Amino acid sequence: MKKAWEEEIRNAVNAGYGGLKGDKGLTERILLRYQKKAPLSFARKRYAVPVLIASLLLITATALALALMNKPASVSTYGLWRYADGQVTYQGEGDKRPRVILEDENIRFIAADDMETGLYYITRQDGQTWLKNITQGGWAQTPGRTVNGKYNVADLQVTHSVAYILANTAQVQGQVVRINPFVTEQETPVSADGWANERISAFAAYGGTLYAYSAEKKELAVIDLSNGRLLCPPVQAGGILSLTAGRENEGDPLVLALIQNEAGGQKRLLLINARTGEMRDTGEAVPAWADYVNRNRENLYLLGSGNRDVKSFRISALSGVKVLHELYIVNGGSADAPVMEAAIRRFRQQYPDVELVFRTIEDARVVSTELMAGEGGIDVFGNLFSLSTPGGMLLKNGVVRDLTDNPDIQKNWEDWRDLKGLVSAGGRQFGVLRVLQLYAFSVSQEWAEKIGWNIPEAAWSMEEFEALVQKADAWNQTHQEHLYLLCDENTPYFLNQYQTAHMDMYAGTTDFETEEYLRLLKLYKDMNDKGLLYPQENLIGREKNYSYILPANTLLRVTGGGLEWMDQAERVIFPPSVQGLDSPYICVNWYLYANANSKYPEEAEYFLACYSSAEAVSQEYYRNYGQWLRDKALYRDEDPAMAQYEGKIREDTEWVFNEAIARATPMNEIRELFWQKVDLLPAYYRGEITAEAFAAAMQQQAEMVLGE
């Protein structure tokens, strides 16, 4: 009966609603209504739609609010170090909160180096006062040194990796004393004609300049630490609790000072012109807990003595600099490096109202997007870590500005060695040099003697290398002790050298399928079969990371890097050359370019001119990248830290490196081919593919990269 009744309803529904056959939902609803279990739902509740719309609006508003919430405050680019409750913390770009780097209950003072990213600190250990340092990564650059017990340290500052303490002795109160953190040489009080280094109550050291204030004498002095001279006569100032360097304005050194004219009175932040003595209230609200000031490249920080509270300001704004616009330097290296500081100083003389902003962008897609968009954010940029975009190709594709006709940049070449080829393609200059690293061979003199091999003093040929292969193999045949002839890199040096010589990325041509390449491949296989190649998988620890360390029983190792890096090896020699005795040597270069889409092309090019000027380049540690300038005497004193810690560069290393620079050719590295070589080589060594197949694969892939 029930089924018949249900059948009737269904038929009625189907008949009444035309093609709704089988719409069980509707049928069900009607039946339920009929049974008074649920009301018919459609077209009756008119409030449903407004409620729905209101709900959607509410959800949307909530969603928008969530997304538009204030970003968490973060400390600016170059970070802030603090010490509180026995912990040294660092908060850098993107860090929401400080990270604990070190725990030490006995630390008394900390100071960040304005050049490197490390921190120096004074601590008590074993009854002595120590000066130590630590980096953001938590490791120490030096073992530390003791401070003479006669100095009762009252404060610490560091500039250009040299430490300065404010100390009291039995004879003098409030004296600024220079300490070399890297060697235990005698501490030296700072001196300058016309300035008495005593009764100093507050001081700061930044950018190679000392700012010393004496509350007793109500005197503020500014001293150039590189030559020990006053920048200008001391000026009168009172009530300074703490101070730091402001941004130089029109040649006048500026000081930002936390001032409290009377105990318990209102604290203020003043800008003091150290040349004229003019003081100006910055107008910023200073909280009562602020006890001292600190700064990094961009920001000034007010800190409490507990080091928990912090308030930050832009230094350029406080210094009264009217910024017209910003010029962005992306992936250009450390803004605090001496070479960059010199470039910035020179740039500001021409463009004082242009703010230089440094950015780091790791992802190539972001860099590419911003470059192509031309919406600002990149005016000068450093190397892209992406596919084959070497400088020449960037110039060819119109991505970077052609610097060939820029008079400022071209004038710089008068001071340089003839290295224009490194920054040019097709006769046009695409950028300026920032980093240059070369390849050489580290050699074991002991093993050379053992096997009776005369270490070549100058360039040597592949034929001579092949003869050495035979010699090494003969040794292994007749001796128990096994000799490895060569510890190479992941990709064989000679293959890279070949690629450098034969691949023209600018013209888009390459040729791997030649007798020469096959010969090199067969040489490698021969060495591998004879056990003359040091197995890469056996490299562990320091051997793996430091290419100047020769593994045991190895005669030669491919060593790539800077001058000082190479000098760590026992001895370095030129690599044998594929193309004959006078052929070029591989170098790895990083550049700075001017974005062709920059809204400020003149400023961008001028910055590059400043960066490549002798004034700036001479600030680069000679020990890093060798001699680029014609006159070696122009280079500043070697880094006091490294020179005294590591010793002078050996003459032979210096000679090899600088000679190689003269013949340096940028390595044409295509990252994809790099990894494919790494993958294919084991198969080739195992005999799974022939040399011809290997060469064909490289040719095919290179053509793909160049031919797209």
Add this chain to the structure above:
Amino acid sequence: MKKTSAVILLLFLTLFSLPLLVLLLASFVQENGSLTFLQYRAVFESEEIMTQFKNSAVLSLATLAIQFPVSLLGGLYLTKQTKYRAAVARIFMVLLLLLPFQSIMVPVFRLSKWTGLYDHQIAVIFLQAFSTLGPLTVWLFIRSIPEEQWEAARLDTASHLVIYVRIILPQLIPGLCVLGLLCFAEVWNLVEQPLILLRDETLLPASLSLNDLELKNTGPYAGAVLYSVPVLLIYAATGVIFQKNQLHDQSFL
């Protein structure tokens, strides 16, 4: 026969789940082969990863909150607009849905700068919320509903919206659940859009570090497992909705 098909189904599901099980196992295995929770601990202790997870949640939920109503209304528009206009709109929507994002990456970046949305999560949210996948999907679902239902319902009301909300949508709920999952999955796995539109690293979602093409930060397996948990929860929730809206009851017949 039913038994055989069950076995075959289970076999395929086992094959599908094997990589998932490997991933789950790998999240508990250390380099020395021991089983620990260290990877999970590292994830929970990492403030950076937790912030990224939070950002992923904000982006996904906010996008869905806007995308759903937009998709529903868009579906209605595509259904009820005149044939010509709807066809033109659909063609453009389909073409732009299929185009790789690289094709419009530079223009999108420029637009975000012009509109001031750059470096705000709302830029990513709007970009995804107005994606054409939703309206097209809803339109396809609506097309499965006979036109006669619209006509029959017009006897009671002249409003398209009311008919849409009261009669059509309830029948689409199962499909909308799957659409919701799909849209959520798309936003959850976004890489390029947040990469170029968000400069502040504290705003970036977890998908970036978990899908890092540069392999600098491969992320722990535990991160990948935890990354899938919210979607499972959403799937479970939609499953409940799906079951509640099951319109076919075999026993009724």
Add this chain to the structure above:
Amino acid sequence: MKNTKRQTWEIRAAGAACLPGFALFYLLPFGMTVWYAFIRSAFDHRFAGLDNFIWVLQNKYFALGSVNLVLLGGIMMLLSFALILFLAPLLLRHPKIAKLGAAILILPLLIPSISAVTIWKRMFDTNALLNPASSRWALITLFLWKYSGIGSVLLWTELRMIPAEILDAAALDGAGKMKAYLFIQLPLSGKSLILAGMVLLMFLLRVYKESYLLFGAYPSPELYLLQHYMNHQYLKMNFQYVAAAAVILTMAALLFYAAAFLLIKKRKEAP
């Protein structure tokens, strides 16, 4: 039936909710992309006419990528569809298993690609130069695993909505399960199949990510897809070529769409 005034306004309001956003975030950028296709480069905005299109069409790697996209992509789509059509009715037939099964099928879509690739690299030899066959299957199986599951679930959802009495009626008429599936259920689920196809195509055109993780930026020629070409031109900052390729792709899709539309129309009109 002609719309009333109220209905017209409702449609307009519905359109206003989605079209402006779509226009601003997709249509306008695409318009700009078309503009980029006709200028020399992103750094030189001078008019280039059809030079970019000629360059791209003459480039052998664009051709290689397009051919591989059709061939390899076609294989991936076909196999995906085969899997979808195979799994969906099984899920329908076993609702208890389907509850967990659907979760298992959807989950791969959400697993980050790099985690999946790590597992795939252990299962397959992904050195594309040494073993192109294994590499090809690595990509195909990864695609199937990641993306065909959602298609299966979509189809399964649609199949569940089909009234049971239709199938009963078919059974009464003597149609077996296979026939009912092929000739009744599938046609009724056409919309889901279209949607699944659309979703699969969308993911196919984004498969560069998986390919990059498996093989690096430059796989062997057999695996070089159009997406590789476009991504590489992007990183080389030749956006004009990316734009030209995008326009060409769009025109091709439009032609395909038009051809499909006419074909369907013709079939509908056929007596």
